[in-house]
Amino acid sequence: MxxxxxxxxxxxxxxxxxxxxxxxxxxxxxxxxxxxxxxxxxxxxxxxxxxxxxxxxxxxxxxxxxxxxxxxxxxxxxxxxxxxxxxxxxxxxxxxxxxxxxxxxxxxxxxxxxxxxxxxxxxxxxxxxxxxxxxxxxxxxxxxxxxxxxxxxxxxxxxxxxxxxxxxxxxxxxxxxxxxxxxxxxxxxxxxxxxxxxLTKSPEVSIGTYCYKPYPCDFIGHCWKNVPQNSILYLSSQTLQQRFEWYNNDIQLPEQLHNAELSDQLMALNQQKLFINRNLLLKEIGNFDTEKPTYLKFLFHQAAVPELKGMKPYEPIILAVSAFQPSNTVQQIHNWSCSAESAEWKSIFQFLNKLWESSSAFIVHEDRVFGEFAKKADEIRQEIKWVNYADILPKSDFMIPSISENPDQKLIQQHIFPNQKPLKDEAWLLKDLLDDPAKNSKKVSLQLEQYTKNLAEIHKYLTSSIEI
Ligand code: SF4
Missing domain, CATH: 3.90.320 (Lambda Exonuclease; Chain A)
Known part of the structure; x- marks a missing residue:
């Protein structure tokens, strides 16, 4: 055959x-x-x-x-x-x-x-x-x-x-x-x-939502190379579906979309800047004593097959966390990590509760896994004030020139501080930690520390009165 x-x-x-x-x-x-x-x-x-x-x-x-x-x-x-x-x-x-x-x-x-x-x-x-x-x-x-x-x-x-x-x-x-x-x-x-x-040559297919859904295609770098950086397709505050509706109706650049509500975002896209409505952002963040924020970065593991008694498939556990407290007399970093097979991971709750004693808010940028975790983590003190940028940015008209509907911290950092060394992808950090915890734990902690310090800079940048 x-x-x-x-x-x-x-x-x-x-x-x-x-x-x-x-x-x-x-x-x-x-x-x-x-x-x-x-x-x-x-x-x-x-x-x-x-x-x-x-x-x-x-x-x-x-x-x-x-x-x-x-x-x-x-x-x-x-x-x-x-x-x-x-x-x-x-x-x-x-x-x-x-x-x-x-x-x-x-x-x-x-x-x-x-x-x-x-x-x-x-x-x-x-x-x-x-x-x-x-x-x-x-x-x-x-x-x-x-x-x-x-x-x-x-x-x-x-x-x-x-x-x-x-x-x-x-x-x-x-x-x-x-x-x-x-x-x-x-x-x-x-x-x-x-x-x-x-066929003897590649079929004529224009770009579409299918470039990203159900999976990001392997050839985006090739097919999208002529899309200008200020294309309407990079208006991250709108769904990909909406952006392609405009694009397919010949509205491809910011100046072609006459939408008063989006005018600030469109201007920012044209200038390759990010946009945020500071009033909304500050309202979302709410009040907390700005003297003692703690910036945290978690590394979650979700096993398809539960490895610990009492766990369910894909139930998130925390494998590592780094916490940065910039406002104490001396800047402090606290690191915590554990292995995927050990129930010791639950000591994270004591770690967080203890940390709260010297904090006024826990500031994070975590995706939906954090939400799944937080819902069930009743061992964590209820009075902790969490500020999760992943939740509040979409409510603050945030826009960054990007295809992503939910820009992550790494992307935001690259945009605001283009000269800084890029953060390593969380998925790679997790892989390193799972593959060889003894060898990689220190390296991963250093990266997580970098995330927390970087988040502190992003927070300052977004909430201060400097022009964006
Ligand atoms: S990026 Fe992939 S999905 Fe999109 S047009 Fe090219 S080949 Fe097709």
Whole structure:
């Protein structure tokens, strides 16, 4: 059989954008660097898939060691199906209509087979469903008699007791019926993707929201290189959807949008400055004794499979924190860290409560994980005043020339203090700490310290009366 043209990942890429598929296959050197967040997702997905095999033990593993083995493993899979002594196959390899798939788990049930694909997430996205429909299409093409096709995903309500119970950790959902109903559509999507790969030059596709959704595309650096820096697409205070609506209606530069409410933001975008409504910002921050603020930076870990008793999947724990108190007689830094496998992380609550005794406000810039954590952290003193810039900036008409709808601290720092050394991505810090805590803990603490000091500068800059 001829070598395949498409895999699950390239097919999914084609659904996001045909040009992305073409560039991926024909111009891979134009690809952007893989982000830390994408890398972390990839590693997590693989680990959870392997763990789920224990629900169906004793299988044979068809995982190819390299792409050169795909065809061998496909042949071996077909042979294994005929062998009555083999009842479970992991990473079964099939090919049909030039599409190659590797199915996580295939289980024999009488004369038929149960196909199982494992997802490490808490919800089944449209992408996961499309991925499953493609696999079903290929299995059907191979005339594999199926009793069911199911997706296993993580049960967010599962709580780890004394030992891990896989049957409770995962939720199963049959997708055989919708996959069957989608066969025709899947076939036509495969056809379209294959046609794209026959082109002699990249298809004409203009940029759109799909460059970022459902996943940031690998070729943004290439396709967006001619978008001017003051393009309306970088008006970060508006949703990407809204920005593209203007853009597609030929409103591409700030002066073309006549919107009185946004006039200050548009002017700032034109001048490549940030904008904030200081009155709103100060109202949001509220009153606190400005003599004793403490700036904090947390590093959260969310394990798909809970590692500590009493924890649920993806429940955040704090692996490290740095606190900076600039206003005491001597500037002070407090660092705290722990390992992912130890319940000692709960001592963070004492650390924070103690710190509060010499503080008037805890100032942070943390994303939604912080919110998830704070909701459940009833061991933390209720009277602590938290000022979270990630929450209050959107309420203060904040705009920074950027594609991001939620600019993070690193981005804001780069804009305000372009000559400072950029902060290291949190996802990389987390990876360093999880990979080798003994070796990397000091290095990570230093970076977190940098975050806190930098936040102090941002706070001063945004709240002071100097012209922005
Ligand atoms: S950046 Fe956008 S237009 Fe370019 S390949 Fe990716 S999704 Fe398609």
């Amino acid at each position: 001829a070598k395949h043209l498409l895999s699950k990942s390239t097919y999914i890429k084609s659904l996001q954008c045909q040009k992305a598929l073409y560039l991926h296959k024909k111009r891979p050197f134009l690809r952007d660097k893989m982000s830390a967040v994408q890398l972390a997702k990839f590693r997590r997905g693989t680990a959870v898939g392997v763990l789920a095999r224990n629900l169906y033990p004793g299988g044979i593993d068809m995982t190819p060691k390299s792409p050169s083995q795909y065809q061998i493993k496909r042949d071996e899979t077909l042979l294994a199906l005929q062998n009555p002594e083999i009842n479970v196959i992991y990473e079964a390899v099939f090919q049909y209509d030039d599409v190659l798939i590797m199915l996580d788990i295939l289980v024999r049930e009488g004369e038929k087979w149960r196909a199982i694909e494992v997802k490490s997430s808490r919800v089944l996205s449209e992408t996961y469903l499309q991925d499953a429909y493609l696999q079903y299409y290929v299995l059907k093409g191979n005339e594999i008699p199926l009793i069911d096709f199911e997706l296993l995903y993580v049960n967010e309500d599962y709580e780890l007791k004394d030992e891990l119970k896989l049957a409770e950790l995962f939720i199963s959902q049959s997708v055989m019926l919708p996959a069957e109903e989608s066969l025709e559509k899947t076939a036509s999507q495969v056809l379209e993707a294959k046609a794209t790969l026959q």
